[in-house]
Amino acid sequence: xxxxxxxxxxxxxxxxxxxxxxxxxxxxxxxxxxxxxxxxxxxxxxxxxxxxxxxxxxxxxxxxxxxxxxxxxxxxxxxxxxxxxxxxxxxxxxxxxxxxx
Amino acid sequence: xxxxxxxxxxxxxxxxxxxxxxxxxxxxxxxxxxxxxxxxxxxxxxxxxxxxxxxxxxxxxxxxxxxxxxxxxxxxxxxxxxxxxxxxxxxxxxxxxxxxxxxxxxxxxxxxxxxxxxxxxxxxxxxxxxxxxxxxxxxxxxxxxxxxxxxxxxxxxxxxxxxxxxxxxxxxxxxxxxxxxxxxxxxxxxxxxxxxxxxxxxxxxxxxxxxxxxxxxxxxxxxxxxxxxxxxxxxxxxxxxxxxxxxxxxxxxxxxxxxxxxxxxxxxxxxxxxxxxxxxxxxxxxxxxxxxxxxxxxxxxxxxxxxxxxxxxxxxxxxxxxxxxxxxxxxxxxxxxxxxxxxxxxxxxxxxxxxxxxxxxxxxxxxxxxxxxxxxxxxxxxxxxxxxxxxxxxxxxxxxxxxxxxxxxxxxxxxxxxxxxxxxxxxxxxxxxxxxxxxxxxxxxxxxxxxxxxxxxxxxxxxxxxx
Numbered sequence: 386x387x388x389x390x391x392x393x394x395x396x397x398x399x400x401x402x403x404x405x406x407x408x409x410x411x412x413x414x415x416x417x418x419x420x421x422x423x424x425x426x427x428x429x430x431x432x433x434x435x436x437x438x439x440x441x442x443x444x445x446x447x448x449x450x451x452x453x454x455x456x457x458x459x460x461x462x463x464x465x466x467x468x469x470x471x472x473x474x475x476x477x478x479x480x481x482x483x484x485x486x
Numbered sequence: 487x488x489x490x491x492x493x494x495x496x497x498x499x500x501x502x503x504x505x506x507x508x509x510x511x512x513x514x515x516x517x518x519x520x521x522x523x524x525x526x527x528x529x530x531x532x533x534x535x536x537x538x539x540x541x542x543x544x545x546x547x548x549x550x551x552x553x554x555x556x557x558x559x560x561x562x563x564x565x566x567x568x569x570x571x572x573x574x575x576x577x578x579x580x581x582x583x584x585x586x587x588x589x590x591x592x593x594x595x596x597x598x599x600x601x602x603x604x605x606x607x608x609x610x611x612x613x614x615x616x617x618x619x620x621x622x623x624x625x626x627x628x629x630x631x632x633x634x635x636x637x638x639x640x641x642x643x644x645x646x647x648x649x650x651x652x653x654x655x656x657x658x659x660x661x662x663x664x665x666x667x668x669x670x671x672x673x674x675x676x677x678x679x680x681x682x683x684x685x686x687x688x689x690x691x692x693x694x695x696x697x698x699x700x701x702x703x704x705x706x707x708x709x710x711x712x713x714x715x716x717x718x719x720x721x722x723x724x725x726x727x728x729x730x731x732x733x734x735x736x737x738x739x740x741x742x743x744x745x746x747x748x749x750x751x752x753x754x755x756x757x758x759x760x761x762x763x764x765x766x767x768x769x770x771x772x773x774x775x776x777x778x779x780x781x782x783x784x785x786x787x788x789x790x791x792x793x794x795x796x797x798x799x800x801x802x803x804x805x806x807x808x809x810x811x812x813x814x815x816x817x818x819x820x821x822x823x824x825x826x827x828x829x830x831x832x833x834x835x836x837x838x839x840x841x842x843x844x845x846x847x848x849x850x851x852x853x854x855x856x857x858x859x860x861x862x863x864x865x866x867x868x869x870x871x872x873x874x875x876x877x878x879x880x881x882x883x884x885x886x887x888x889x890x891x892x893x894x895x896x897x898x899x900x901x902x903x904x905x906x907x908x909x910x911x912x913x914x915x916x917x918x919x920x921x922x923x924x925x926x927x928x929x930x931x932x933x934x935x936x937x938x939x940x941x942x943x944x945x946x947x948x949x950x951x952x953x
């Protein structure tokens with residue numbers, strides 16, 4: 386059982402173009418039986434925030450190669466990537482390093 | 487990368503360590519100072535912010551120090567796109583100039599930004615916004631800067647397609663070039679003083695040029711060419727002997743494979759190497775080619791380097807829009823599972839020699855990319871299809887008088903290298919091509935004809951050259 390989680394989700398490097406050009410999103414994830422991790426967050430983003438062409442942001446259950454993920458200003462590779470358990474008030478930043486859409 | 491051993495060891499770990507599924511406990515120590523790490527550069531190399539900053543700054547100076555092509559006091563033009571790599575490059579230059587005397591960079595930088603909004607599908611308001619944003623960024627550096635619009639590429643002089651006099655040659659450009667340059671300069675300054683840029687007939691002309699191109703691959707190549715020529719022209723008229731561009735290691739690796747697929751294998755070294763001297767008088771230098779795009783993105787984020795994002799070229803196709811994007815996707819996808827992919831491609835590219843791109847005479851130089859024509863002795867192989875030219879403009883969509891032989895696309899083919907032939911065939915009808923390209927092509931076709939005639943006086947053969 387997990388309480389609702391408030392997050393700041395940010396997009397940069399061009400990834401924001403897939404989200405109506407909005408860089409910062411304040412989101413509250415609803416209650417759900419299992420705790421929120423990045424894997425679930427990505428699913429939630431795909432359903433709730435992503436405006437167009439999900440294939441340019443997602444690949445399978447992860448982000449597309451070339452999109453970097455920072456959790457609280459640190460590389461997600463240090464944090465367990467998809468398995469990182471989100472805490473209340475976490476900041477998740479996606480930076481695209483890709484050239485074209 | 488291996489020579490940077492004191493910087494944190496070689497990237498070649500034991501075996502193909504898969505990145506995915508390594509469950510790390512959260513606070514991992516920085517491999518240099520033991521503080522808490524902020525990012526992983528290569529497999530198993532965690533760095534904290536401070537050590538990462540030192541590593542990043544050192545790498546730039548090491549790159550310039552190792553190659554020794556930028557001399558003290560020299561004027562250098564930094565080509566900025568507003569994107570992450572060139573913005574990080576600008577920061578490195580600022581950083582280097584503000585250092586204590588022993589470690590100070592000693593060249594004199596200026597900046598150039600080319601506004602490509604017209605072909606990137608930005609509305610006028612968006613273009614003005616990006617431009618204002620960019621201008622504010624450039625102004626804040628205190629360096630002299632130039633703003634150019636891609637439209638201005640249509641007004642370039644034909645001399646841009648000829649290499650300038652080498653550094654050992656004549657000191658200045660010829661009078662004619664100087665005059666052309668002066669006119670160009672006045673235009674640019676007029677544009678600057680006018681403040682806002684208004685799209686005129688030149689924007690329409692530019693859009694027509696891009697819309698007539700058949701494939702996104704050729705469109706990407708065309709954009710690159712126009713941009714390079716525009717920057718080169720500014721460098722020439724304003725007296726810069728060096729231009730710095732910001733291609734990252736990731737970008738270089740992608741470009742290596744892309745150009746290979748485009749048939750530009752012979753020129754990989756000049757197209758992607760640290761130094762590109764094909765233009766003779768102006769040297770293009772790529773000091774960012776040792777940084778991965780990940781390092782750059784983290785640097786920009788951690789140290790608040792401002793960037794201005796330009797939207798990608800629009801394409802109609804969703805899947806596999808262009809060779810460039812296809813290769814990007816392929817390499818980055820591979821990199822995900824095999825983290826040595828990019829650096830292996832990059833380091834393999836390092837071993838290539840720039841010699842095949844050197845052209846001795848004008849008739850051996852490609853009209854568009856200025857590399858040596860790589861077409862000797864391959865008549866019966868891959869080259870043959872490039873000589874066949876379907877000409878749909880025959881039936882009237884071309885307004886030009888059909889009389890002049892030099893005004894047919896087929897006449898341009900012998901002037902081009904293998905890769906440029908493929909691209910050129912996918913460009914639109916001649917009438918849409920930039921005037922400077924047509925002017926230079928006609929000049930070269932005429933001079934080739936004259937040469938031919940003087941050689942073949944006794945013969946009555948009217949055929950151009952190929953039988």
